[in-house]
Amino acid sequence: MKKNLFALFFGALFGIGLGLSKMTDPQVVLGFFDISSQFNPLLLVVFISALATTLVGYRFVFKRSQPLIDTEFHLPEFTAIDKRLIFGSLVFGIGWGLSGYCPAPVLGILLFNPVEFMVFVLPMILAFYFLKCIKY
């Protein structure tokens, strides 16, 4: 219960951040990718602000031996830079550059652009199920 309340709070904080910074507007995101025409640096500003904050905050968090309401930090143990990582990130970038949506912002548009939400999110979830089925 406590876990869910904190998850709701931090989820809402993330969503408010996405909205205030206009990352829920894919045209703003595509503006950053338009280096040759109507370049808009906002995506980079938001990304650097989020990264700098987390980079500093994590240093304090990881001084602890465990999180406040769990017994351990759940961190990926895999560290190899392999073909899977490169190929996956490459394909993700193509999809991102095409529409201007990555997984977080597209969730945020559910209530104000339900058409784009459905047309993007259904194939994304289909891809998750497909990879799960073939155990890739």
Added chain:
Amino acid sequence: MTTTELLLGILGGFLMGLSSIGLMLYLGRIAGISGIIQASLFANERAWRVVFIAGLILGSSLVFYFTPHSIEIRTDFPLALLALSGLLVGLGVAVGNGCTSGHGICGISRLSKRSLVATAVFFATALLTRYIVHDLLELLP
């Protein structure tokens, strides 16, 4: 980019950072949205993930509700390309184990070389894709 957009961009990024720090401090979890979506469908511990996603939707909807003119609703994007984009993003984040939040924000903050490489790759291919589709092929407005 106006000054207001710049300041709200910094504030918004800061709030996403606080969310990522908080999720790690309290739950010990990475705020990687693609991972959270997948685990909310397949993993054993689904509840907090579903609630986090609901919170995210609530948060960005609240911003839209109070400032409806802040976002231009896009209605002219070709739906076939949008569906293709969703499919590619789904395949890519699942195979590459993360997206802009998980690799870009949390991963680099953990000083993970894997995440740094992933982030460089997806930013580069996004820029290149936009250049090809928009500037060279002129498929999009």
